[in-house]
Amino acid sequence: MNTPIVKLLDKDLESVYEPSEDSFLLIDALEADLEVLKAMKPVMCLEIGSGSGIVITALAMALKKHCQCYHLAIDINLDACKISKKTAAENLVDIDIAQMDLLNCIRTGNVFDLVVFNPPYVVTTDDEISNKQILFKAWAGGTNGRKVMERVFPKIPHILSNTGTFYLLVIEANDPEYILRVFTDLNMVGEIIAERKIRGEHLYILRFKKIK
Numbered sequence: 001m002n003t004p005i006v007k008l009l010d011k012d013l014e015s016v017y018e019p020s021e022d023s024f025l026l027i028d029a030l031e032a033d034l035e036v037l038k039a040m041k042p043v044m045c046l047e048i049g050s051g052s053g054i055v056i057t058a059l060a061m062a063l064k065k066h067c068q069c070y071h072l073a074i075d076i077n078l079d080a081c082k083i084s085k086k087t088a089a090e091n092l093v094d095i096d097i098a099q100m101d102l103l104n105c106i107r108t109g110n111v112f113d114l115v116v117f118n119p120p121y122v123v124t125t126d127d128e129i130s131n132k133q134i135l136f137k138a139w140a141g142g143t144n145g146r147k148v149m150e151r152v153f154p155k156i157p158h159i160l161s162n163t164g165t166f167y168l169l170v171i172e173a174n175d176p177e178y179i180l181r182v183f184t185d186l187n188m189v190g191e192i193i194a195e196r197k198i199r200g201e202h203l204y205i206l207r208f209k210k211i212k
């Protein structure tokens, strides 16, 4: 997969998450699955919390020649939405962007073939999630670092198509094994498909599918 061009000015970095090791691990995991994803011919792809747009743009670029797919990115941060749109345009792919609090405005209906989420995962106090500085939203994960991501878990089986796949980035402190068990209770099967140790953090990519 080609790495998209992402142009972030100093002023953008004050409010928008700069592509980092976690973003690149997620792209690498999608690349490792690319042949399967191409064969799957996804029709609807969604990224929750797109930040600079690097992940959904990389995905759209990689799938462009193989299927006609609609890409939607959402982020709570309006600046991130604008930059995601710019990143997509810069890399000649078409992505719709919506400013939204997680999946609040997405109707259930099992339409997404692919959902990806690199959430705010850092363990913080719950108060930090609602800090006025918008950049806090990029990383503040509250208790266990799971406070934000946990809000989408029960909705995933309802937005994912029956053959769809959900990719989630987490860290050790989020307790990946616990998250796998949560999804088992949601009638989904998950596994760790990639991991990387970086500066005192252990990143994991979890991949989930519905149990048939």
Ligand SMILES: C[S@@+](CC[C@H](N)C(=O)[O-])C[C@H]1O[C@@H](n2cnc3c(N)ncnc32)[C@H](O)[C@@H]1O
Pocket (backbone or CB within 6 Å): 017, 018, 019, 020, 022, 023, 026, 048, 049, 050, 051, 052, 053, 054, 055, 074, 075, 076, 077, 080, 100, 101, 102, 118, 119, 120, 121, 137, 138, 139, 148
């Ligand atoms: C760790 S960053 C990941 C950004 C990008 N996907 C990447 O991998 O580089 C998390 C993103 O989630 C967004 N986010 C945080 N809380 C959100 C919420 N409640 N609803 C939608 N997006 C949210 C943040 O604004 C941020 O852009």
